[in-house]
Amino acid sequence: MRHPRSDELYARARAVIPGGVNSPVRAFRAVGGTPLFIARAEGAHIIDADGQRYLDFVGSWGPLILGHAHPAVVAAITAACRDGTTFGAPCAGEVALAERVVSAYPGIEQVRFVSSGTEAVMSAIRVARAATGRDLIVKFSGCYHGHADHLLVAAGSGLATFGRPSSAGIPAPFTACTRVLPLDDEAALESLFAAEGERIAAAIIEPVPANHGLLPQRQTFLDRLRALTRAHGALLIFDEVISGFRLAPGGAAERLGITPDMATFGKVIGGGLPVGAFAGPRAIMARLAPDGDAYQAGTLSGNPLAMASGLATLEVLTREDGWPRLEALGAHVEAVVQPLLARARFPVHLVRVGSLFWLSLHEPVAPRAAAPLASAAVERYGRLFHALLAQGIYFPPSAYEACFLSLAHREADIETLGHALERALESAA
Numbered sequence: 371m372r373h374p375r376s377d378e379l380y381a382r383a384r385a386v387i388p389g390g391v392n393s394p395v396r397a398f399r400a401v402g403g404t405p406l407f408i409a410r411a412e413g414a415h416i417i418d419a420d421g422q423r424y425l426d427f428v429g430s431w432g433p434l435i436l437g438h439a440h441p442a443v444v445a446a447i448t449a450a451c452r453d454g455t456t457f458g459a460p461c462a463g464e465v466a467l468a469e470r471v472v473s474a475y476p477g478i479e480q481v482r483f484v485s486s487g488t489e490a491v492m493s494a495i496r497v498a499r500a501a502t503g504r505d506l507i508v509k510f511s512g513c514y515h516g517h518a519d520h521l522l523v524a525a526g527s528g529l530a531t532f533g534r535p536s537s538a539g540i541p542a543p544f545t546a547c548t549r550v551l552p553l554d555d556e557a558a559l560e561s562l563f564a565a566e567g568e569r570i571a572a573a574i575i576e577p578v579p580a581n582h583g584l585l586p587q588r589q590t591f592l593d594r595l596r597a598l599t600r601a602h603g604a605l606l607i608f609d610e611v612i613s614g615f616r617l618a619p620g621g622a623a624e625r626l627g628i629t630p631d632m633a634t635f636g637k638v639i640g641g642g643l644p645v646g647a648f649a650g651p652r653a654i655m656a657r658l659a660p661d662g663d664a665y666q667a668g669t670l671s672g673n674p675l676a677m678a679s680g681l682a683t684l685e686v687l688t689r690e691d692g693w694p695r696l697e698a699l700g701a702h703v704e705a706v707v708q709p710l711l712a713r714a715r716f717p718v719h720l721v722r723v724g725s726l727f728w729l730s731l732h733e734p735v736a737p738r739a740a741a742p743l744a745s746a747a748v749e750r751y752g753r754l755f756h757a758l759l760a761q762g763i764y765f766p767p768s769a770y771e772a773c774f775l776s777l778a779h780r781e782a783d784i785e786t787l788g789h790a791l792e793r794a795l796e797s798a799a
């Protein structure tokens with residue numbers, strides 16, 4: 371399939387934007403070819419600059435849980451922007467969305483809005499350090515928490531994709547207070563907490579890691595993490611930027627029955643507009659300025675359009691029984707895709723949690739901790755990706771990225787995926 375208009379835009383973009391993109395994975399480097407420039411989108415479909423239509427399983431990497439341009443979200447944003455796009459002063463939408471988040475998520479009493487997941491995590495960690503008076507942060511290899519300097523260590527797909535464990539431009543002292551542990555490994559947890567437990571301010575984890583493929587953790591591992599952090603007076607932060615309001619109203623915390631001390635959000639709570647949030651009990655959040663001594667601020671934080679978009683998204687999800695429907699859709703993906711994978715001529719496994727799914731090309735089984743893919747598997751994913759694209763299916767342009775379902779996907783769309791995938795598996799073999 372040719373994409374002359376996308377090719378032309380990409381050539382112009384490369385001249386004035388580094389790598390031609392404003393976020394690296396968009397560049398198709400991990401699958402080859404030139405990225406599609408998207409002109410518009412509706413429901414479960416995106417339409418590129420050449421007018422070609424694709425069934426979308428990326429969903430802008432998570433925010434679009436209702437699908438693209440949902441009428442209720444568009445109406446809410448349109449109404450909000452008629453009243454002004456930003457005030458730099460409080461507005462009612464912030465209160466309403468905060469009340470909604472606080473009432474849905476276990477253990478939190480206050481939430482502050484920011485403009486991205488990166489900011490949410492960065493700020494949560496600052497508050498955690500202020501509240502505990504400790505410096506060390508524990509993260510898990512393969513989990514991505516945004517691109518703040520001290521967290522850009524062993525940080526998931528974007529970096530795995532490029533085969534780099536970390537990033538240039540980060541002085542070693544900036545990550546000196548970060549400890550990195552493997553997922554799925556209680557012994558490593560025990561020994562770090564035994565050695566440094568009293569210096570640890572917080573452990574941060576994606577409770578359902580979804581940035582290095584999809585790596586659902588054993589309940590006993592997560593329970594141990596909860597117990598150890600509590601025993602050592604360290605805070606447990608669930609990074610729910612992907613899972614928050616996607617897996618359940620109370621995110622992965624609700625699904626797993628584990629209450630963290632703090633949580634971070636993004637994506638779904640902004641319904642496609644730039645939003646992040648971090649939350650916790652009043653006693654911790656009170657450390658924030660203006661009440662407390664931990665500084666944090668943002669010109670566009672709590673933006674009225676973003677609040678309206680997030681509120682409309684959560685209202686539709688609730689009103690339309692969104693979570694059970696997404697679970698049923700995910701189960702349908704399993705029913706359709708699993709038998710195809712079983713017949714594939716190479717190892718490929720479906721991993722699914724609710725409306726997130728991932729085709730793992732690891733051998734012999736899908737991993738539970740971050741593991742590099744063999745280069746042959748990466749190449750095979752590239753062939754699979756392009757074979758799907760040629761049939762009008764837009765999958766993530768990296769073997770390490772999960773797929774996202776939305777309420778706009780129909781069972782018939784999953785059948786369409788099945789037919790295309792059957793052929794794509796054949797041509798990728």
Ligand SMILES: Cc1ncc(COP(=O)(O)O)c(C=O)c1O
Pocket residue numbers: 431485486487488489491514515516517576581609610611612636637646
């Ligand atoms: C779990 C998690 N945390 C944080 C972030 C950073 O969010 P943002 O890209 O909005 O800065 C992401 C982004 O994908 C994420 O998946």
